[in-house]
Amino acid sequence: MEDDVDEESFRRIHAVCTRLLDQNCPEPLSKRVKELTAVLQDVDAPQLQSIHLAVTYPLRLLLRRPNLSDSDYKAVLDSLANLFDRCRIEQWSSIRDLLTQILFVMSQHDKELVLAPALRCIHSLCVEIQENTTLADECYNEENLPALGHRTSVLLHVLKNENGAQGLDTRRLAAQCLLLSVSPRSHALPSISENHGIAGTVASILPGILLGAVQCAIADYTTNHNLVVDCLQLCAQTVCLVMNDVEYDYCCGNEENPPSAKKGLRVAQTKEWFATTANNIQKLLKTLCSRLAKADSSTVREALLRLLLRLTTECERALSEAIDGCVIDCAVLLRNDAYASVCASAERVLNAIKSSPTERSQRLRTKLTGAAFDLCTRLPTLVRAQSSDGGRLALDQLIGVLTTLGSDGIQLFGLSSAHMQRLLTSLVQIIHFDYGRLAISSSTDNGTTEFDVLKRLPLKFQLDGSQISGVIELLYRHADHAVLFDYLLEGFESSSSTELAYAYLLCCALKSAGKEISSQDHTLIHDASRSCVGRLQTLQLDLLPVDSAIRDTSLATGRDSVLACLLLSAIAQCALVLTTDSTVLLELTLDCLYAVLERVATGQWLVRETALASLRSIAIANCLPDACDLLLAHGDFLVHSVGVRMRQMDENRRAPLVLAAALDLCESAEMYGHVKEMVGELLLAVDTHHERWCLLMLRALLSFVNAIGRWFSHLTPDPKQDDVIADDDDVSVSTSADQLSPVDTPKSPQPIVDVVAVLNRTKHLISFSHLPLRLVVLDIVDAGLRAVRQFENDLLPMIHQNWSGLLRRFDDTELIVRSKALSVVATMAEVSGTFVYRRIIDELWPKLERFMVSQATLSADTGQVYEHSAAFKYQKIFFAKIASIFDDIKANSTDIHRLRTVAELYSNDSRQPNELIQTASFVLQRFSEVT
Structure with a gap:
C-alpha cells in the first residue's frame, strides 16, 4: 500500500514516526507529534487512507506510555482526531483497540485539555460504527458488550461532570457520543432480528444511560439549556430503540418460544422485563416532568414534549399503561404555555393519545375528567396560596384539561351534577373584586362596549378575568345550556354572599352566546334577562332625604357598584341575543330603561360608563343608531315613568336625576x-x-x-x-x-x-x-x-x-360660589354687551378690586400648597374671565387702567405663583395698546 504514496512523502512520514518512538530524543514529544500532523496534511486523502494503519500504530503506542504530560496527550489525541476526520477505519480490531486506549486515557485524566480531543476521536469512531453494517454487528455483539458498557460509563462520567472540571462543549460532545452509541442507522439494520440484536445489547446499558441523562438534565435545566436538550434526545433515542412497538412484538409475541431468552451478559427481554423497565421509566419521567415543565427556557420545555411524543407514539405497547398519566399531566400543563411552539407540541402529544385505540383514548378521557375534578377541588387553595402564579397556572391547566376533553368529554363532564357543581363552586370561591384598585381607576374610553368595561373589574389574587371567561366559554360551547344556566341562576338568586361571583359567571356565559340561538336557549336567556332586570330594579343607590345632608353613595366604589356593572352588562348581552323576537325585546327594553338611566345619572365612573354602553347595545338591538334615538322612541313611556315615581319621592329619590x-x-x-x-x-x-x-x-x-x-x-x-x-x-x-x-x-x-x-x-x-x-x-x-x-x-x-x-x-363666604358667580357675570357680558357696563364697573368692580389687591399680599411666598386652595382658584378665574368681560362691555381707558394696576401687582411680583404671574401678564398684553 505504501507504493500509492510518493517516495518523498513516505520517507518523511517514516522518519517522523521513527523519531516519535525514540524515547531518547531530546525534542519534546508534543512538538514531534505536531510535526507528524503537519506532514500528514500534505498527503492527499486517498493516499492517507492507504497508510492510516501505519500512522495510527505509533500514536497508539504513545498513548500506552505512562507519565505523559497533559500537553503530550493532547497533541497525540489531536493528531488522531485529525487523522480520523480525513480517512476511514474499516477494521473493527483497530477501532476496538483505539477505543480501549482512548477510554483508558480518559479514565485517568479528567482535565478538559485531554478530554476534548479524546472525545473528538471517540465521536469520529462512533460515526464510523454507525455508518458501517459490519462494524455495527461487531460493536453490538455480545462479546463486545463489556467494552460498550465501559465506554458508556466513561462518557456518562464526563456528561454528569461530577468533579466540576468539564466545560459545556466537552459535556455536549460526550452526550453526542452517547447518542451515536444508541443510534444505528436504518441501513445498518437489514432485518428485525438484527435490529433486535442491537436493541438487546443496548437494553443492558439502558438503565445507566437513562439515569445519567436524567440526573444531568435535572442538574443543569436552569443554566445549560442546550445540554439538557441533548440529554432529553439521548433518553428518547435509547428508550425508543429498546422498547419500540416492533421490538416489543418481536420479544413478547411468542410466549412459548421467546426469542429473548437470557444469553450470557444480555438481559432477557420478556414481558416481565418490559413491565419492570416501564415502571422504572415512569419514575424517572415523573421526576423529569416535575422539574422541566417549569423550566424558564421554552427550548427545554419543547424538548421535553418531543421526548414525551416519541415515547407515546413509538413505545405505545410497552409504556402506555405506565406513563400515560404522567404524559397527560405534563402535556395539559404546557398546553397553555406562553410560547406558541410549546403549546403546539403539547397539543401534538395529546392528539397522539386521543388518536390511539379506544381503550387508550378512554383512559385519557378518564384521566382528564379526574384531573379536572381534582383541579376544581384544589383551585381555591391554589389561588389563595402565597405564590402569585399558582392561581393563574391552575386556571390555565383547567382550561387545557377541558379543551383536551373536547365536545363529548365536556358534555359528559357537565352532565354529572357533582362535576358541574364543583367547577362552578370553585370559580365562585376565587372571584373576589379588588375595590381598592377599582377606586383609583379612571375612565379612558367612553366608546367601549359593555363587556370591555366589564374587563376593567380587577380581581384579587392577580387573576385574569379572561381565564375565567375562557372556562365558561368552553362549558357553554360543549355542555348542556339548560344545566349551565340552571346552576348559574340558582346560585345568583339564592344567596347575597355569592351573587357577585355568579353574576360575573352569568355575564361570561351570555357573552359566549351567539346571535343565532335555539328556541331553548332563547327561553333560558329570556329568563336570565328577567332575573337581571329584577335585581337591578331592587338595587337601590340611596340619597339621603334632605338637601342639607344629601350624599350620593354611588360615588363610593364597592360591592353595589360592581354588581350594577355586572347586571347592566348582562342585560345588554341579553338584548343583543334576543333581537329575533321583537315582543320579548320590547318588553326587556321597557323594563330596564328607567333602571339603566338611573345608573347613567350616578357619579361612579365605571357604573356610568357601563350604563351608557348598555344603552348603546340596547339601541343597536332595537335597530336604532344610538341611545338618543332609543330615548326618542320611548320618550312618552320614560317621562310617564318619571312622573309617576316623582309623585312618590320617598321611594324614588332618583327620579329627577333619571330625567x-x-x-x-x-x-x-x-x-x-x-x-x-x-x-x-x-x-x-x-x-x-x-x-x-x-x-x-x-x-x-x-x-x-x-x-x-x-x-x-x-x-x-x-x-x-x-x-x-x-x-x-x-x-x-x-x-x-x-x-x-x-x-x-x-x-x-x-x-x-x-x-x-x-x-x-x-x-x-x-x-x-x-x-x-x-x-x-x-x-x-x-x-x-x-x-x-x-x-x-x-x-x-x-x-x-x-x-x-x-x-x-x-x-359669599365660600370662594367657590364667587368663582361660579364671576363665570355668570362673564356670560352676562357676552350675551348683553354694554347693557351691564354700569353694573359691572360701578357695583362689581370695587368688590373684585378690593379682593385681588388684599389677596396679593397673602398669595406671595406661599409655595405649592397654596395652589390647591379656593382662593388661588378664584384668582385664576378672575384673570381668565376679566379680560373678556372688559372687552364685551367695551370698557374705557380709565376702567382698563384700573384693571392693569391690579394685574401689575401680580405680574411684577416674582413671589406670586407662576400661574398667576402668567395669567396676569396675559391680561396686560391683551390691553397693552390702551393708554
Missing part, C-alpha cells in the same frame, strides 16, 4: 315634545318641597335648560316685531323689586318661555344657605342666559332681576 340623564343624552329637539309638560311639575316640586327635594329638582331643571340651549340654538325673534327693551336705561323698575314694566312685549317661542319660567321660579334660591343649591342655581342662571340670548325682551329683564342676588354672591 336629567335622559335630557343630557338626547341631542334631538323632538324630545322637547315629551318633556315640556314635566317642567311645570318640577317647578311645582321646587315650590312645595323646598326643604326635601329642591336640589334634585334643580338638577333636572338645569339639564332641561341646557337641553333647550342645545336644541333651539337656531331660534331668533320674529324680525317683524320690534323689540321694546333696548338698553339699561329703558328698563323702568316697578314698585316690586323683582318685576319689570315692559310695554306690549312680543311673545317668544314656547321653549324660551319655559326657560324664562325656570329662571323666574328659581332666582330667589341664589341666596339659599345650602352651598350645593346655590351652585346649581348659578349654573341654571348661566345656562338660561345663554338659551335666551337671541331674545332681548326676555334676556335683559332676566339680567336685571338676577343682578342683585348675583352681586351678593361676591360677598
